[in-house]
Amino acid sequence: MDTIQSIAPYILPGALVTIEISVGAWLVSATLGLALALMRDTRRPLLTIPVSLSVEVIRAVPQLVVLYIVFFGLGTVGINLDSLTAAILGLGVADAVFTAEYYRAGFLTIPQTQRDAGLSLGLKPLQVTRHVIIPQTIPFVVPPLLNSFVGLMKSATLASAVGAPELLYGGRNYMETTGRVAPAAVAIMGLYIVATLPLTRAVRNLEKRVRSRTRA
């Protein structure tokens, strides 16, 4: 009981920051990913080539390095972000290059004939994308986007490396001040298991439902 009371002040505020980081980074990833996917699928080489290139490059760079570039790198060119903002931005950008592919795979599930039909009705390409393609893509991209949220919850631990006071940061503080590792380790990992396992299961079921509905 004493242990729980002594550890709570280290862990609970950290858990809130973890939620803040994962929700923030997820929003960055979901919107930037959609923008990247749309830009990559236009037929304008001036747009598609640089976008594809940066997506491919960032996909190959570890999240931690992306985060360091955003936090330490941008600092030297006069863009000083606090650790929380840097974590949201860095993790979000590193994830967006993957989210972009989920959207593009989602677009592929819509037959070309629908785009043709929209165009033949006199809609502009962007209007077709907005009113015909995206609404139908949503059910397909929701499960991978939720998976990416689960991934970001775990990646939020990286923010401790730039000093954002999230769950692992709080836990490490507890370990360092009390010299006791096990309670913090159990609390952190236990919280992660309790938070992510049901979510992962739910996403899997959702995915099955989306799939069976499209086959029918």
Place this chain on the structure above:
Amino acid sequence: MSDLGGWLAILIGGMVVTIKLAAATSVLSIALAGLLALMSISPFRVLRVFAGLYVDVFRSIPILALAISVYYGLGASLHQLGITPFGTGVIVLTAIEGAYLAELYRGSLQAIRLAQWDAASSLGMGWASTVRHVILPQALPPAIPITLNMIIAIIKDSSLVSLIAVNEITLVANQLIAETFKPIQIYAVVALLYVALILPLAQVSRWIEAVVTRRLGLQNRPDQEKALQRLSIQAEARAG
């Protein structure tokens, strides 16, 4: 700019450690994942439950949380046992990446239709010989690109153990930055080295995937379904 050569030598030294770290982790993860995947289709309930629990638990734990806990909690004892930070890094990475890979392998094993198990058992084949002669030959080819993608993920995730004193490229880069105060230039070189290592692997993986798909005669499936499958495999591998 004159010290670029010096940096590069130091960073490449770090990259060599990254490659060794990823190689050791990959070999061990493949072994662990293969074992767990076989357990998950075994006729013994205990083994199935154990494999399921292991995969669920270790897929839920962030690599960095496990790394920090092991390093702070067991670092001294591991040191006494003669296990270096590098060894600790390999153990931590394997424990988690093995769980992700096991889940993907289980998927390719279970993609084989149940009727094939029935057919094999009607021929009098036992579990082991069914797995060896019927299931594995069909499950292995699709598992190759999956494994390659996992190796790419392992290379990227190996940067995390820079935070538990493994002197791989990310740690070496940070030490270099502490001396030179040139984060942008040094991280740019680091990023390029990762790209140089990973892009060829990604290309090979795509190519093998295309060959496997063609050989297995999967190309007749409608685009939509193929796209969906890619999407779910990618997303599954990325949940970590």
